[in-house]
Amino acid sequence: MPAYAFFQGKTVPLEEAKISVVTHAFNYGTGVFEGIRGNWNEAEGQMYLFRVEEHYERLLRSCRMLNITIPYSAAEMTRMTVELVEKCGYQQDIYVRPLAYKASEVVGLRVHDLKDDFLIYVVPxxxxxxxxxxxxxxxxxWTRIDDTMMPPSAKICGLYVNGSLAKSEAVWRGYDEAIMLNRDGFISEGSGENVFLVERGQLVTPATTENILEGITRATVMELAEKELGIKTVERRVSRSELFVTEELFLTGTAAHVTPVLDVDGRRIGDGKIGPVTAKLMKLYFEMVKGVDKRYSHWLTPTYRKVARRP
Ligand SMILES: Cc1ncc(COP(=O)(O)O)c(C=O)c1O
Structure with missing residues (x-):
């Protein structure tokens, strides 16, 4: 399956989308990115992008934080993404990676007076x-980076060293994922996911003041829980010890979807099985992102004009 990227203003085969080693963003992490899921609906032969325009709105906010200017609106980038995904023609779940970055080939620390560029690529x-x-x-x-160091509410490339160190440490210690505390010692988030607890019929999640990325899946789950299950979410400070006594625990993210956590630091969460609220949210979420449950189709962007059905 040929892969394509939008790179330096045009669509090119992915292997031709190459930057110089001198590129500022490559040397200093001065780029911002997004991660967007395309969910393949086999029965319909359709690829649904999930809340794609909201991802681009967040990208534009990240750009402002890094003084990156790109000449496209969220709606334009959405259209460009649909075209690129259609050209790639994958018939399986995909990940779309838009990246806006300091493209000048120059040595020296700053974010002003540099050339900006924008690219998108798609991978299965x-x-x-x-x-x-x-x-x-x-x-x-590893402590989650604080807003006084770099804005954790933006998806800045260099900031992801923090999450990468945490993730690998977790894997080396025999775990699947890391949950990071913020500088004040409260729960912040996973390396690339937001954290939710289930407590006495409510969801609890760290507030936006806790150095989290305000996840689009987080917002989705909060809305689904309230509308479909009548469960409200409390956004507040969460202490580490609460994780050990919570009824249920799960992570949310574009890559991670809704992922149940059964154990933290060797301590079993609840009865060590996927809890009932988590299970209901997982089902709602999966059926909605795949376009099986059509009640939330306003969050989905179909990408294939000619639906692709396998013979
Ligand atoms: C650090 C971090 N936190 C949380 C999330 C979850 O955000 P979203 O649900 O928008 O993917 C992500 C993923 O983008 C992330 O990188």
Whole structure:
């Protein structure tokens, strides 16, 4: 299957989308990105992009934080993405990676007076975490970056060193994923996921003041829980010890979907099985993103004009 990218203003085969080693973003992490899921609906032969325009709105906010200017609106980038995904023609779940970056080939630290550029590529992408079975997490020894260091509410390339160190530490210690504390010692988020607890019939999640990325899946789950299950979410500070007594625990993210956490630092969560609220949210979420449940089709962008059905 030929892969394509939008690169330097045009669509090119993915292998031709190359930057110089001197590129500022490559040397200093001065880029911002998004991760957008395309969910393949086999029965319909259709690829549905999930809340794609909202991802581009978040990208534009990240761009402002890094003084990156790109000449496209969220609606235009959505259209460009649909065209690119259609050209790639994958018939499986995909991940779309838009990236806006400091493209000048120059040595020296700054974010002003540099040339900006924008690219999009698409890759096939299955499960990121074992969301069907549930995972084991540890509390990371790495602290989540604080807003006084770099804005954690933006998806800045360089910021992801923080999450990468936490994730690998977790894997090296025999866990699947890391949960990071913020500088004040409260729960922040996973390396690339938001955290939810189920407590006495409510969802609890760290507030936006806790150095989290305000996840689109987080917002989705909060809305689904309220509308479909009548469950409200409390956004507040969450202390580490609450994880050990919570009834249920799960992570949310574009890559991770809704992933149950069954164990933290070797302590079993609840009865060590996927809890009933998590299970209901997982089902609602999967049927909605795949376009099986049509009640939320306003969040879905179909990409194939000519539906692709396997013979
Ligand atoms: C650090 C971090 N937190 C949380 C999330 C979840 O956000 P979303 O649901 O928008 O993918 C992501 C993924 O983008 C992330 O990178």
């Amino acid at each position: 992408f299955g499960n990121y975490l074992a969301s069907d079975e549930g995972i084991r997490c540890c509390i990371s020894s």
